[in-house]
Amino acid sequence: xxxxxxxxxxxxxxxxxxxxxxxxxxxxxxxxxxxxxxxxxxxxxxxxxxxxxxxxxxxxxxxxxxxxxxxxxxxxxxxxxxxxxxxxxxxxxxxxxxxxxxxxxxxxxxxxxxxxxxxxxxxxxxxxxxxxxxxxxxxxxxxxxxxxxxxxxxxxxxxxxxxxxxxxxxxxxxxxxxxxxxxxxxxxxxxxxxxxxxxxxxxxxxxxxxxxxxxxxxxxxxxxxxxxxxxxx
Amino acid sequence: xxxxxxxxxxxxxxxxxxxxxxxxxxxxxxxxxxxxxxxxxxxxxxxxxxxxxxxxxxxxxxxxxxxxxxxxxxxxxxxxxxxxxxxxxxxxxxxxxxxxxxxxxxxxxxxxxxxxxxxxxxxxxxxxxxxxxxxxxxxxxxxxxxxxxxxxxxxxxxxxxxxxxxxxxxxxxxxxxxxxxxxxxxxxxxxxxxxxxxxxxxxxxxxxxxxxxxxxxxxxxxxxxxxxxxxxxxxxxxxxxxxxxxxxxxxxxxxxxxxxxxxxxxxxxxxxxxxxxxxxxxxxxxxxxxxxxxxxxxxxxxxxxxxxxxxxxxxxxxxxxxxxxxxxxxxxxxxxxxxxxxxxxxxxxxxxxxxxxxxxxxxxxxxxxxxxxxxxxxxxxxxxxxxxxxxxxxxxxxxxxxxxxxxxxxxxxxxxxxxxxxxxxxxxxxxxxxxxxxxxxxxxxxxxxxxxxxxxxxxxxxxxxxxxxxxxxxxxxxxxxxxxxxxxxxxxxxxxxxxxxxxxxxxxxxxxxxxxxxxxxxxxxxxxxxxxxxxxxxxxxxxxxxxxxxxxxxxxxxxxxxxxxxxxx
Ligand SMILES: Cc1cc2nc3c(=O)[nH]c(=O)nc-3n(C[C@H](O)[C@H](O)[C@H](O)COP(=O)(O)OP(=O)(O)OC[C@H]3O[C@@H](n4cnc5c(N)ncnc54)[C@H](O)[C@@H]3O)c2cc1C
Ligand code: SF4
Ligand code: SF4
Ligand code: FES
Numbered sequence: 001x002x003x004x005x006x007x008x009x010x011x012x013x014x015x016x017x018x019x020x021x022x023x024x025x026x027x028x029x030x031x032x033x034x035x036x037x038x039x040x041x042x043x044x045x046x047x048x049x050x051x052x053x054x055x056x057x058x059x060x061x062x063x064x065x066x067x068x069x070x071x072x073x074x075x076x077x078x079x080x081x082x083x084x085x086x087x088x089x090x091x092x093x094x095x096x097x098x099x100x101x102x103x104x105x106x107x108x109x110x111x112x113x114x115x116x117x118x119x120x121x122x123x124x125x126x127x128x129x130x131x132x133x134x135x136x137x138x139x140x141x142x143x144x145x146x147x148x149x150x151x152x153x154x155x156x157x158x159x160x161x162x163x164x165x166x167x168x169x170x171x172x173x174x175x176x177x178x179x180x181x182x183x184x185x186x187x188x189x190x191x192x193x194x195x196x197x198x199x200x201x202x203x204x205x206x207x208x209x210x211x212x213x214x215x216x217x218x219x220x221x222x223x224x225x226x227x228x229x230x231x232x233x
Numbered sequence: 234x235x236x237x238x239x240x241x242x243x244x245x246x247x248x249x250x251x252x253x254x255x256x257x258x259x260x261x262x263x264x265x266x267x268x269x270x271x272x273x274x275x276x277x278x279x280x281x282x283x284x285x286x287x288x289x290x291x292x293x294x295x296x297x298x299x300x301x302x303x304x305x306x307x308x309x310x311x312x313x314x315x316x317x318x319x320x321x322x323x324x325x326x327x328x329x330x331x332x333x334x335x336x337x338x339x340x341x342x343x344x345x346x347x348x349x350x351x352x353x354x355x356x357x358x359x360x361x362x363x364x365x366x367x368x369x370x371x372x373x374x375x376x377x378x379x380x381x382x383x384x385x386x387x388x389x390x391x392x393x394x395x396x397x398x399x400x401x402x403x404x405x406x407x408x409x410x411x412x413x414x415x416x417x418x419x420x421x422x423x424x425x426x427x428x429x430x431x432x433x434x435x436x437x438x439x440x441x442x443x444x445x446x447x448x449x450x451x452x453x454x455x456x457x458x459x460x461x462x463x464x465x466x467x468x469x470x471x472x473x474x475x476x477x478x479x480x481x482x483x484x485x486x487x488x489x490x491x492x493x494x495x496x497x498x499x500x501x502x503x504x505x506x507x508x509x510x511x512x513x514x515x516x517x518x519x520x521x522x523x524x525x526x527x528x529x530x531x532x533x534x535x536x537x538x539x540x541x542x543x544x545x546x547x548x549x550x551x552x553x554x555x556x557x558x559x560x561x562x563x564x565x566x567x568x569x570x571x572x573x574x575x576x577x578x579x580x581x582x583x584x585x586x587x588x589x590x591x592x593x594x595x596x597x598x599x600x601x602x603x604x605x606x607x608x609x610x611x612x613x614x615x616x617x618x619x620x621x622x623x624x625x626x627x628x629x630x631x632x633x634x635x636x637x638x639x640x641x642x643x644x645x646x647x648x649x650x651x652x653x654x655x656x657x658x659x660x661x662x663x664x665x666x667x668x669x670x671x672x673x674x675x676x677x678x679x680x681x682x683x684x685x686x687x688x689x690x691x692x693x694x695x696x697x698x699x700x701x702x703x704x705x706x707x708x709x710x711x712x713x714x715x716x717x718x719x720x721x722x723x724x725x726x727x728x729x730x731x732x733x734x735x736x737x738x739x740x741x742x743x744x745x746x747x748x749x750x751x752x753x754x755x756x757x758x759x760x761x762x763x764x765x766x767x768x769x770x771x772x773x774x775x776x777x778x779x780x781x782x783x784x785x786x787x788x789x790x791x792x793x794x795x796x797x798x799x800x801x802x
Contacts, residue, residue: 012718013408030562039723040672045716047723050435054472056278056363056559073558094567098384098406099721106269106383106406131723136336141334146364147272175334215336215762 002085004078006034008046009090010100025078031064031071031089046203055211058148062101063090068153068209092153103149115164135179142174144212151206158227163199166206166216173219176226189228197224234298238637242387242400243445243710244271246619247601249370250626255634256377264558265638266385266402268438275423275436276622277367280475282350285323288481289340290347294355296320303617304350304793307610308338312789314616315587315606323620327359330623334367350615351476358616366619380636387442388729390450392653396589397596398647401655402735408719410655412648416640417633420447421626424578424602428734430679431528433575434466434473443603445733447582452592453775457580457737458744461613461754462688466574468531474571475677479503480550481543484535486568487522511573512756515688528680533568541565560581573688580771581605583773589632590625596636600629607771611753635789662728665713674712675731678705678738680707687740691759695746702739743781748766765795
């Protein structure tokens with residue numbers, strides 16, 4: 001069996017650097033499996049996050065060779081094209097890093113509180129009056145978002161500082177699509193996201209990478225249409 | 234020093250619901266700490282089924298039926314007053330989740346659609362997305378007046394003379410060991426399925442930390458020997474394969490290509506109950522008719538003869554995805570390597586009053602999978618855990634708030650000295666070279682438990698496990714950690730987790746050894762029947778230093794008497 005070199009970006013409070021680990025390649029193993037192997041057999045100080053290890057919870061987003069993916073569902077293929085059989089693993093873009101590959105979700109929570117546009121609404125805004133099956137299916141497809149942050153990492157606009165996390169638009173669209181909220185609430189949500197909509201360049205990278213097949217870009221388009229029709233009426 | 238009136242430990246469904254309830258008192262300072270972000274808790278990756286009587290699909294369903302199914306599913310070990318309370322509060326708790334934004338699957342009239350689950354006498358399970366319970370509660374948490382500290386781990390519950398002072402925690406973000414003072418505390422840290430490490434369907438963090446810190450603080454654990462084993466998880470990764478393929482007609486095959494269920498349940502075959510299928514698979518493996526070795530031993534789940542449309546977009550799409558993603562197997566081409574895995578832990582922190590979720594220490598409450606009320610008794614019905622989590626999370630949050638309103642502010646030498654002890658410990662272990670790697674202790678523990686305190690148990694194996702756990706506990710004291718960084722030290726977190734798992738493993742084994750009967754998930758091949766005369770009672774285990782004491786408490790039976798001898802394998 002041939003060797004593989006896995007370059008992992010490391011970061012602690014003092015420094016950041018790239019560390020190379022050389023391992024014997026095995027087929028059909030996930031990135032999570034490789035990270036665990038490194039941690040348990042070579043270097044226990046490597047820090048990464050995984051929880052469900054079954055593609056459900058969204059904890060394990062990383063960048064593999066530049067692409068944002070879930071570590072637990074992505075198989076590490078032997079990089080044939082690369083002459084020295086190297087692959088790179090980095091933390092997601094667009095988030096504060098706690099250590100190595102771990103994102104600081106606590107700060108994200110704080111920023112969600114500030115940025116989340118619909119949070120100025122009262123809780124319990126969804127009363128349980130009945131809803132059609134079709135509408136419910138539409139909402140399910142958006143509620144599938146597990147807030148893994150992969151769309152954030154892929155978005156080229158985020159780093160400019162005035163945009164908000166693409167998954168926030170998915171949530172906003174999910175809410176305005178819900179027949180159980182009233183027009184005033186709907187308008188409030190739209191007002192809150194509206195200032196950000198125009199920054200999106202509709203490159204579609206968010207949706208292409210989303211492990212749940214959701215398109216934040218499409219959500220943004222629909223929100224824009226809803227804003228327009230509200231303004232007309 | 235950080236201090237709260239009410240501190241919630243654990244950000245799963247139980248913890249978040251408790252925090253929301255406590256925060257309704259605007260004059261109370263409420264905090265919630267959790268090892269990972271609340272979205273990544275077990276509640277963030279479930280199957281999404283919740284049981285409640287709504288009569289949406291069946292007018293004849295009733296609280297009595299839900300209660301009776303829960304009681305019989307738990308082989309009469311559940312406390313009937315608590316179960317009665319649970320089933321009556323479950324519908325409101327689910328309605329509330331829907332109001333919080335959890336999208337339930339609806340029927341053609343737009344009401345929550347209800348399906349019949351295994352062990353239920355009526356269509357009662359409401360389905361939402363697997364992560365929706367956690368996300369709905371999290372959205373509310375963002376509104377609420379609660380300080381959320383994720384990536385913060387409890388290490389010790391500080392109690393002196395039956396008075397709670399607070400906790401010692403490791404804050405991964407700042408890299409500090411911190412004392413957190415609190416007037417009342419809700420422990421909601423989830424189950425301990427990870428004691429079987431690779432042989433569990435539960436997330437990596439289910440190491441029973443809360444149960445262990447409570448045991449160490451003098452709070453007993455109840456019924457720890459009751460572990461639910463799901464018959465089918467992928468052998469390598471422990472990722473769950475649901476009952477659906479067996480329900481749809483998949484075969485179970487041994488290494489002779491035989492449908493071995495014919496020897497265990499000739500009529501029901503693969504559709505037999507989870508317990509029976511799990512026992513059958515383990516018996517095949519023990520008889521040398523499995524494939525693979527050691528923890529990788531397995532049998533095959535064969536779906537090749539099933540209708541392609543079931544897998545491609547039909548009822549088995551999730552199985553198809555799981556097989557292809559995690560076993561890299563196309564289930565229409567080759568059979569899946571599966572083995573039973575620990576799925577849920579019925580035992581937990583001993584709750585002495587289900588109206589408040591109180592433990593024996595005033596001011597310490599517990600809810601969710603870490604707690605044992607007991608609702609599930611000797612085995613849990615699918616779809617009963619999530620409603621339990623929200624129903625009793627709310628109860629515990631309300632009671633903890635009430636307690637905090639009248640409790641005096643204590644100050645706190647106990648916390649200082651506990652903190653100092655942990656600081657010294659951190660220094661000591663980070664300067665120490667391990668004679669044995671930590672993961673090896675964990676894996677040996679898992680192996681010991683799987684072989685001796687797993688699906689099939691007997692006196693000899695259980696005694697062997699006690700000896701091995703003692704050896705591992707001793708080895709553990711000789712280990713250290715290699716990561717000397719303070720921030721994000723996952724090595725240290727895992728060190729603490731392994732210590733906790735060893736603590737629980739011993740209690741679990743002692744409980745299993747002393748329960749000389751078979752009941753629910755606890756299968757003793759040397760005592761094949763239930764023995765109501767001697768064992769229709771809760772195991773209560775306490776720990777003082779390193780001594781474990783076992784005693785028993787009667788089951789509360791209000792309406793239903795046990796049916797007598799139940800038939801096991
Ligand atoms: C694959 C799977 C599918 C399931 N499907 C269903 C289903 O369909 N229906 C159903 O009813 N039940 C189901 N269950 C069971 C159910 O999901 C769990 O019992 C329930 O989610 C437990 O919730 P909890 O709040 O008690 O704990 P958890 O959700 O596990 O949360 C525990 C919290 O405590 C934190 N924590 C742990 N240790 C520490 C520490 N040391 N310090 C600080 N915080 C800590 C964790 O980070 C987490 O936030 C399923 C379980 C699994 C594994
Ligand atoms: S939209 Fe997709 S990529 Fe973005 S957070 Fe949600 S699940 Fe992840
Ligand atoms: S489509 Fe818009 S939101 Fe999506 S990645 Fe491109 S710029 Fe970002
Ligand atoms: S660990 Fe949960 S999605 Fe990967």
